[in-house]
Amino acid sequence: MTIAVIDYGMGNLRSVSQALEHVAGRGAVVVTHDPAVVAAAERVVFPGQGAMPDCMRELDARGLRAAVLEAARSKPFLGICVGEQMLFEHSEEGDVPGLAVFPGRVRRFPDAGMVDRDGARLKVPHMGWNRVRQKPHALWAGIADDARFYFVHSYFVDPADRALVTGTCEYGVPFTCAVGRDNIFAVQFHPEKSARDGLQLLENFVAWRP
Amino acid sequence: MLAKRIIPCLDVTAGRVVKGTNFVDLRDAGDPVEIARRYDAQGADEVTFLDITASSDQRDIILHIVEACAAEVFIPLTVGGGVRKVEDVRRLLNAGADKVSMNTAAVQNPDLVFDASSKVGSQCIVVAIDAKQTAPGKWNVFTHGGRNDTGMDAVDWAKRVESLGAGEILLTSMDRDGTKNGFDLALTRAVADAVGIPVIASGGVGNLQHLADGVTEGRADAVLAASIFHFGEYTVREAKEYMAARGIEVRL
Numbered sequence: 469m470t471i472a473v474i475d476y477g478m479g480n481l482r483s484v485s486q487a488l489e490h491v492a493g494r495g496a497v498v499v500t501h502d503p504a505v506v507a508a509a510e511r512v513v514f515p516g517q518g519a520m521p522d523c524m525r526e527l528d529a530r531g532l533r534a535a536v537l538e539a540a541r542s543k544p545f546l547g548i549c550v551g552e553q554m555l556f557e558h559s560e561e562g563d564v565p566g567l568a569v570f571p572g573r574v575r576r577f578p579d580a581g582m583v584d585r586d587g588a589r590l591k592v593p594h595m596g597w598n599r600v601r602q603k604p605h606a607l608w609a610g611i612a613d614d615a616r617f618y619f620v621h622s623y624f625v626d627p628a629d630r631a632l633v634t635g636t637c638e639y640g641v642p643f644t645c646a647v648g649r650d651n652i653f654a655v656q657f658h659p660e661k662s663a664r665d666g667l668q669l670l671e672n673f674v675a676w677r678p
Numbered sequence: 679m680l681a682k683r684i685i686p687c688l689d690v691t692a693g694r695v696v697k698g699t700n701f702v703d704l705r706d707a708g709d710p711v712e713i714a715r716r717y718d719a720q721g722a723d724e725v726t727f728l729d730i731t732a733s734s735d736q737r738d739i740i741l742h743i744v745e746a747c748a749a750e751v752f753i754p755l756t757v758g759g760g761v762r763k764v765e766d767v768r769r770l771l772n773a774g775a776d777k778v779s780m781n782t783a784a785v786q787n788p789d790l791v792f793d794a795s796s797k798v799g800s801q802c803i804v805v806a807i808d809a810k811q812t813a814p815g816k817w818n819v820f821t822h823g824g825r826n827d828t829g830m831d832a833v834d835w836a837k838r839v840e841s842l843g844a845g846e847i848l849l850t851s852m853d854r855d856g857t858k859n860g861f862d863l864a865l866t867r868a869v870a871d872a873v874g875i876p877v878i879a880s881g882g883v884g885n886l887q888h889l890a891d892g893v894t895e896g897r898a899d900a901v902l903a904a905s906i907f908h909f910g911e912y913t914v915r916e917a918k919e920y921m922a923a924r925g926i927e928v929r930l
Contacts, residue, residue: 479799480771486749518799584679591874591899593801593845597681597723597929616681616929618754620801639680661754661776663718 471674472509473499474536474551476527479517484548487660488513491671503535511674512539514654516550520574520623521562523550533567540569540652546673547654552647553625555654561623570647571628582640593622594639600646600657605634607653607672615665617657619645624656651678681929682893683723683900684917685756685878686907688713691731693739695908711746717907718751720914723929725751726779726848726902729759741773748774758806758848767794771802779804779848782821785828785835788842795843803846804878805839807832809865810852817865824852836869836877844875848902851881858884858905866896878902886912886920893926 471492473485481499488497498505506512514536516523527533539545540555547555556566559574566574582590597616602608624643627633634653635646645656653673659666688695694708714725725747729740737760744757757770758779767778784791784805795803808824809817809832817832836847849869851862861879870877879898883889883906892901906912918928 480774482748482772482774483752483776486774487752490749490752517801588897589874590680591876593875594680595801595846595876596683596899598679661752663753667752 469496469511469674470509471497471511471513472506472539473497473513473515474506474532475499475501476523476530476532477501478523478526478550479515481515483658483660484513484515487667487670488674491667492674496674501530501532503532506532506535506539509539509543511544511546512536513546513548513673514539514551514554515548516552516554518550519561520550520553520559520566521564523554524564524566527554537567537569540567543651544673544676544678545652545654547652548660549621549656549658552654552656553623555647555652556625556627559623569652570632570649572632573626573628574623575626576623577640584640590640593620595620597662598637598639598657601636602646603634603636605646605648605653606676606678607634607648607669609672610668611665617645617655617659617662617666619657621656679927681723681927682898682921683878684889684914684921684928685724685726685900685902686717686722686914687726687728687880687902687904689728689730689904690740690743691729692736693743696730710743711750714747714751714755717914718753721918721929722753722914723900724754724756726756726758728779729757731760734760741769744770744773744775756804758804762790764790764794764797767798767802771798777802777804777846779806781806781808784839785819785821785830788838791839791842791844795845800843800845803844804848805844805846806848806850807835807839807869808850808852809862811862811865815864815868817862817868820852824855832865833868833872836873840873840875846876846878847873848878848880849898854882855880857882860884860888861892861896861898861901863891863896866892866898870897870899876900886917889917890921890924890926893921894924
């Protein structure tokens with residue numbers, strides 16, 4: 469089995485590939501910028517780090533857009549962080565269009581009213597371990613509802629179709645932190661940095677038959 | 679609700695953790711990867727490696743440690759010590775670090791904070807501030823382990839590095855470091871209230887109450903400690919249970 473981790477030059481993919489190797493075995497994972505390798509892979513992981521305008525630009529500069537869209541149509545596909553955000557139509561970050569696989573927009577945490585229940589100011593980026601409320605999905609198997617995952621982000625997806633939502637979180641405001649449809653699952657948090665529950669999610673992805 | 683983080687810190691030199699550790703059933707008490715794995719198993723939210731290697735020819739050793747650690751420990755990993763250039767940041771991230779911490783180099787060349795965060799993202803850049811009280815309610819930034827007074831106000835410097843793109847501040851009280859008398863809570867609070875990025879409190883933890891105080895009184899987003907965990911006085915799990923019992927959100 470080959471799991472392709474798409475490398476478009478944005479950030480370090482070692483954590484993602486090593487966590488996948490940890491659950492899928494050595495040799496099962498290839499980090500690639502070659503559209504042919506993406507096309508041949510059985511599963512595809514689409515990570516993303518940094519600003520979404522940069523990610524979109526680098527994806528196109530490497531000629532990977534068509535390969536990503538084809539993978540999102542045809543095989544088990546896991547988006548992570550900006551890799552989740554890029555699946556939507558538009559981002560407030562830099563006012564850029566995304567890949568429009570899913571209807572909806574990417575929004576920033578609001579500037580005002582970001583306080584926790586004790587009235588303390590909440591900082592942006594949202595960085596650290598927060599609880600994820602699940603909607604039923606095969607990729608949550610073996611993971612407790614409300615389990616904590618590791619987040620680092622200032623923007624989040626706002627799907628136009630609420631049926632896409634597979635997980636929610638709260639940080640000043642409630643927000644969508646996982647989406648899914650057919651062969652696609654995508655998360656805002658970092659499963660590769662989320663200890664046991666993150667590895668469980670990756671293991672579920674490796675075994676997933678959507 | 680977001681959990682307050684507990685971060686064990688390991689001082690590493692020549693490939694070994696120094697200051698000693700006291701895990702009873704470790705095969706090799708000084709092996710950084712094994713210790714990081716142990717803290718992960720105890721529920722640590724992150725692990726920080728501080729490379730205290732003095733000679734530059736041994737610098738690359740830390741890269742191998744980071745590589746080995748990142749292959750086995752799936753929580754965020756921060757690495758600091760000896761970072762001078764954007765290239766140093768890039769190499770540590772490529773080895774598997776999630777965040778890189780810079781201290782003296784940021785003071786000497788603030789553009790480094792801007793250049794590094796522009797290149798790899800603010801979320802990867804931690805600025806470590808060593809602060810020492812110079813008057814009531816006033817702290818200066820020190821470098822070289824607390825020997826050199828930069829003359830800069832710690833709160834002003836924290837705000838400045840935030841504006842330059844730092845994603846997080848690791849704030850150490852030089853007055854408290856190693857004393858086991860608890861964090862400098864006034865310092866912690868002054869910085870945490872002044873910036874919009876997370877602040878990690880460091881320096882002086884001697885018991886679990888100190889950790890809780892860092893969050894409640896100091897308003898830190900995370901607390902870092904070394905010796906109370908290394909010497910087996912407390913596990914990370916015990917620290918979290920203690921904090922949870924005091925109404926602090928933690929990941930258990």
